[in-house]
Amino acid sequence: MAGKKLLLANDHIEGIRSLRVYRQHGGYQSLEKALKQMTPEQIVEEVKASGLRGRGGAGFPTGMKWSFLAKPEGVARYLVCNADESEPGTFKDRYLMERIPHILIEGMIASSFALGARTSYIYIRGEYFYVARILEQAIAEAYEAGLLGKNILNSGFDHDCYVQVGAGAYICGEETALLESLEGKRGNPRIKPPFPAVAGLYGCPTVVNNVETIAAVVPIIRDGGAAYASIGIGKSTGTKLISASGHLNKPGVYEIELGVPVEEFIYSDEYCGGIRNGKKLKAVVAGGSSVPILPAELILKTANGEPRLMSYESLADGGFASGTMLGSGGFIAMDEDTSIVKNLWNFSRFYHHESCGQCSPCREGTGWMEKILHKILDGNGTLADVDLLWDIQSKIEGKTICPLGDAAAWPVASAIRHFRKEFEEYVKNGKNIRDVKHYYRLNNLVEI
Amino acid sequence: MAKVTIDGITIEVPDGTTILNAARMIGGDIVPPTMCYHSKLKTSGGYCRTCLVKVSKGSEKDPRPMPKPVASCRTNVMDGMEVENLLSPEILEARAGVVEFLLANHPLDCPVCDQAGECDLQNLAYENGKVATRYEFQKREFEKIDIGDKIQLHMTRCILCYRCVKTADQITDGRVHGVLNRGDVSEISTYIQNAIDNDFSGNMIDVCPVGALTDKTFRFKSRVWYTKPVDAHRDCPKCSGKVRLWYKGEEVLRVTGRKDQYGEVQDWICNDCRYEKKNTSDWVIEGPSHVLRDSVISANHYESLKALKATIDRQRKGLPHGHKTTLGHGALDPNNTH
Ligand SMILES: Cc1cc2nc3c(=O)[nH]c(=O)nc-3n(C[C@H](O)[C@H](O)[C@H](O)COP(=O)(O)O)c2cc1C
Ligand code: SF4
Numbered sequence: 071m072a073g074k075k076l077l078l079a080n081d082h083i084e085g086i087r088s089l090r091v092y093r094q095h096g097g098y099q100s101l102e103k104a105l106k107q108m109t110p111e112q113i114v115e116e117v118k119a120s121g122l123r124g125r126g127g128a129g130f131p132t133g134m135k136w137s138f139l140a141k142p143e144g145v146a147r148y149l150v151c152n153a154d155e156s157e158p159g160t161f162k163d164r165y166l167m168e169r170i171p172h173i174l175i176e177g178m179i180a181s182s183f184a185l186g187a188r189t190s191y192i193y194i195r196g197e198y199f200y201v202a203r204i205l206e207q208a209i210a211e212a213y214e215a216g217l218l219g220k221n222i223l224n225s226g227f228d229h230d231c232y233v234q235v236g237a238g239a240y241i242c243g244e245e246t247a248l249l250e251s252l253e254g255k256r257g258n259p260r261i262k263p264p265f266p267a268v269a270g271l272y273g274c275p276t277v278v279n280n281v282e283t284i285a286a287v288v289p290i291i292r293d294g295g296a297a298y299a300s301i302g303i304g305k306s307t308g309t310k311l312i313s314a315s316g317h318l319n320k321p322g323v324y325e326i327e328l329g330v331p332v333e334e335f336i337y338s339d340e341y342c343g344g345i346r347n348g349k350k351l352k353a354v355v356a357g358g359s360s361v362p363i364l365p366a367e368l369i370l371k372t373a374n375g376e377p378r379l380m381s382y383e384s385l386a387d388g389g390f391a392s393g394t395m396l397g398s399g400g401f402i403a404m405d406e407d408t409s410i411v412k413n414l415w416n417f418s419r420f421y422h423h424e425s426c427g428q429c430s431p432c433r434e435g436t437g438w439m440e441k442i443l444h445k446i447l448d449g450n451g452t453l454a455d456v457d458l459l460w461d462i463q464s465k466i467e468g469k470t471i472c473p474l475g476d477a478a479a480w481p482v483a484s485a486i487r488h489f490r491k492e493f494e495e496y497v498k499n500g501k502n503i504r505d506v507k508h509y510y511r512l513n514n515l516v517e518i
Numbered sequence: 519m520a521k522v523t524i525d526g527i528t529i530e531v532p533d534g535t536t537i538l539n540a541a542r543m544i545g546g547d548i549v550p551p552t553m554c555y556h557s558k559l560k561t562s563g564g565y566c567r568t569c570l571v572k573v574s575k576g577s578e579k580d581p582r583p584m585p586k587p588v589a590s591c592r593t594n595v596m597d598g599m600e601v602e603n604l605l606s607p608e609i610l611e612a613r614a615g616v617v618e619f620l621l622a623n624h625p626l627d628c629p630v631c632d633q634a635g636e637c638d639l640q641n642l643a644y645e646n647g648k649v650a651t652r653y654e655f656q657k658r659e660f661e662k663i664d665i666g667d668k669i670q671l672h673m674t675r676c677i678l679c680y681r682c683v684k685t686a687d688q689i690t691d692g693r694v695h696g697v698l699n700r701g702d703v704s705e706i707s708t709y710i711q712n713a714i715d716n717d718f719s720g721n722m723i724d725v726c727p728v729g730a731l732t733d734k735t736f737r738f739k740s741r742v743w744y745t746k747p748v749d750a751h752r753d754c755p756k757c758s759g760k761v762r763l764w765y766k767g768e769e770v771l772r773v774t775g776r777k778d779q780y781g782e783v784q785d786w787i788c789n790d791c792r793y794e795k796k797n798t799s800d801w802v803i804e805g806p807s808h809v810l811r812d813s814v815i816s817a818n819h820y821e822s823l824k825a826l827k828a829t830i831d832r833q834r835k836g837l838p839h840g841h842k843t844t845l846g847h848g849a850l851d852p853n854n855t856h
């Protein structure tokens with residue numbers, strides 16, 4: 071049976087991008103309900119009751135984040151939507167904004183009402199320029215229909231929403247770097263505390279939420295927090311957009327009810343339809359490039375032999391020794407021909423390129439790791455290099471200003487943890503590993 | 519007031535004090551080393567990560583340890599907090615890692631660097647680093663740039679501590695100095711290499727902990743250890759007029775701000791005092807500067823660092839990771855090592 075869809079239920083409807091069609095299918099009814107029948111406090115309570123967790127990566131409970139927002143008299147408050155979506159393997163926010171921009175705009179207005187924010191911003195990565203256009207179009211439509219601006223739907227609530235395009239930097243997805251960039255400064259993460267809830271944009275209390283998080287507020291207001299919480303499993307409530315990529319028969323964006331078994335997600339026809347060309351699954355990066363990579367046997371089943379589920383808790387089962395994280399839901403599947411070392415080099419190259427350079431472990435360590443991986447790939451590595459990689463990542467993890475350092479360290483640690491043999495193979499025979507696929511088959515390196 | 523215990527020594531400090539400053543109030547070897555923090559610059563610190571410490575107890579109210587090492591220069595104490603610096607082998611290992619990161623792309627050519635002998639990075643590496651670097655790739659290099667006629671910038675030596683950026687931001691007017699690019703190709707730059715002709719620009723030289731910003735009027739005139747520092751003052755309409763004169767024989771080779779025991783400038787001085795007043799007759803001499811224990815100008819420079827280095831090496835090597843130390847606090851007693 072198909073799972074329930076809350077965000078993408080109408081994504082196939084022609085013209086759903088326009089305000090007219092969006093409203094024909096129930097659009098802006100949540101906003102109307104929020105403004106006319108609910109108080110801001112009630113909305114916050116519903117979001118708390120829904121169990122919604124931030125969809126940007128860390129999974130922090132949204133209701134709790136909202137209730138931390140400082141509310142000093144006479145000081146502006148802001149809602150900022152994080153649409154920087156730059157984690158390799160993650161493209162769900164783009165799909166949602168491109169298809170149904172009004173669900174985000176509706177969520178922005180309703181959430182701003184709940185938070186008492188007179189102004190909100192959508193900060194979108196520079197490469198999504200055309201999506202920014204789509205959002206601006208949607209915002210213009212909303213102004214025209216009296217859904218934005220002064221006295222929205224005669225409720226007395228005034229609100230303005232702006233789109234700001236970034237210059238294309240992964241680090242500007244980190245919420246405090248995002249705020250710096252939004253203020254027109256260099257996108258360096260801030261040193262916390264203070265947290266944005268106390269001193270965020272222009273020093274004012276600010277909530278930063280992911281696109282999907284804000285969109286999820288729309289069905290929560292419509293159906294109530296309890297109805298949302300009844301979907302999913304345990305503390306992983308509701309639905310989640312998964313960006314599925316890699317060697318899958320049907321890559322794409324899927325809305326799943328949290329708790330779907332990983333095996334079903336990969337192999338069933340409702341979702342990814344199995345591995346391309348009848349190949350075997352070798353490994354999965356389940357939550358965007360920064361989360362630990364797991365070999366096939368550990369992604370399908372936990373170390374205890376239980377089926378692994380697509381939920382925050384189940385994916386994390388076993389800690390980093392045998393588990394991973396749901397992260398932003400960037401699900402990258404790799405078949406038996408994939409070179410883990412080469413893939414890791416590619417990830418490391420990304421983090422090296424994207425480090426802001428403020429703190430020394432990340433600034434110097436990311437480039438160093440990339441260079442060592444390149445050396446190993448070239449067939450010039452030694453076993454000591456593999457140990458050195460391990461040592462460098464351990465000296466970055468947990469010692470930096472922002473979590474980009476961790477994001478650079480975890481892929482390295484997990485690849486060595488689960489695929490050390492492959493690194494050693496590169497050290498021994500690297501010069502011969504020109505055609506990875508051929509080499510693996512020849513040497514039977516894949517053993518699943 | 520908050521009570522905080524650092525390496526077994528307890529002190530009561532005003533609320534809002536950082537762990538680093540609490541440690542400095544205690545003094546001695548338990549003070550974490552710093553590279554980017556500067557007491558006279560707002561929002562400095564947090565970048566280099568040399569001052570990392572372990573918070574093994576959060577506070578009386580919430581005794582849970584902090585999950586990660588924290589930068590002591592940017593973390594405030596809480597009442598009942600317990601902090602480990604020299605007592606934590608993991609911290610010493612992490613710090614050795616930071617030193618290695620700072621040196622990874624740093625030219626190891628101190629013999630030809632003008633800062634040698636008064637370089638915070640040299641001292642840090644001596645005390646907290648390991649014998650050899652494992653970085654074997656080409657180091658990044660930059661061309662030397664003149665920032666006006668008095669200051670030279672050699673980015674190759676820069677550790678991106680942001681001190682000069684904050685100095686330019688906070689004590690000179692008209693911000694023309696900042697960081698370009700990102701990651702390990704970030705560079706300090708002035709707006710299209712604008713000369714910084716500002717009365718206080720010279721202070722950037724003094725805050726630079728390495729040889730990246732140097733005084734062009736002094737460059738390579740003499741090794742610092744052949745010069746004699748003397749404190750002096752004058753009645754200056756622009757600044758405090760409290761300076762340090764660096765003599766070779768009878769000649770004043772350069773004028774700088776006075777630095778405290780942590781190498782941080784005490785009072786900013788203007789460019790007039792720094793560049794235009796190089797005659798003894800311009801100054802009221804106070805006497806020879808108090809020579810720091812870790813200054814090469816001090817007779818037994820590296821001798822005095824040895825005790826601390828030995829403690830650090832013993833702590834780092836001797837104990838397995840995560841192992842609670844059994845070392846008596848007496849061995850780390852600041853009064854014991856001098
Ligand atoms: C390096 C880095 C990049 C990030 N990029 C994004 C991003 O592109 N989009 C996003 O929503 N959150 C991103 N985050 C997480 C944000 O800092 C923040 O936690 C999130 O926007 C909060 O929203 P949520 O609670 O709705 O998840 C990133 C974090 C880090 C450290
Ligand atoms: S961890 Fe990396 S990206 Fe984050 S602040 Fe430090 S240098 Fe910048």
Ligand code: SF4
Pocket residue numbers: 675676677678679680681682683706722725726727728730731
């Ligand atoms: S030039 Fe000197 S003061 Fe400026 S950031 Fe580099 S090391 Fe720090």
Ligand code: FES
Pocket residue numbers: 551552553554555563564565566567568569570589590591592
């Ligand atoms: S001195 Fe604290 S991080 Fe640099």
